[in-house]
Amino acid sequence: MNKLSSVIFASAISLFVSQTQASPGGDKFVANCSGCHGEDAAGIPGMAPPLKDAPLWQGLGDKRSEYIAGVVTGGMGGTLHTPAGDTEGMVMPPQDFIDTADLVDITAYVLREVNHVPGGPDAAMIDKYKKSPLSHEELLKIRNGGK
Ligand code: HEC
Numbered sequence: 001m002n003k004l005s006s007v008i009f010a011s012a013i014s015l016f017v018s019q020t021q022a023s024p025g026g027d028k029f030v031a032n033c034s035g036c037h038g039e040d041a042a043g044i045p046g047m048a049p050p051l052k053d054a055p056l057w058q059g060l061g062d063k064r065s066e067y068i069a070g071v072v073t074g075g076m077g078g079t080l081h082t083p084a085g086d087t088e089g090m091v092m093p094p095q096d097f098i099d100t101a102d103l104v105d106i107t108a109y110v111l112r113e114v115n116h117v118p119g120g121p122d123a124a125m126i127d128k129y130k131k132s133p134l135s136h137e138e139l140l141k142i143r144n145g146g147k
Contacts, residue, residue: 025109041114049082057115067142068107069121074133
């Protein structure tokens, strides 16, 4: 390897390292969520809807943290209308057994890196919904903008 290519190689490695360090939630997403939602959060037909849905997360505005915190802690079961079709008959079990700190990282990853929107619940919000989970109806109301 000549000098120039070894410099390029080294900077490619450090770029890769800094990107993976910026995303502790990515690995945790793969470990905990991608079995249903797909590795790239694109959904798995018949299993779980895509979480890559920027219009949904943009439309939720400052309610997006509350919504994603409520879904991961309490789970969901009902019918959602998603870009990949309706989720009729699909159920997401509560993921409240996952450490709060990991859920903070995972939800930040879904919002900021998958959908490029700001925000994400903090530990206090996750713990609040772990203690008193939101119902599917309450979650749908947030998802539909209060309707
Ligand atoms: C056992 C499969 C399964 C696992 C594991 C799972 N989910 Fe889900 N998830 C679902 C299903 C099914 C739905 C749709 C529920 C419905 O229709 O009410 C859903 C819905 C969602 C939604 C709402 C999507 C929308 O369009 O409103 C979010 C957000 C979500 N999941 C995030 C996660 C995250 C983050 C994880 C990992 C911590 C996770 N899920 C783990 C099956 C799963």
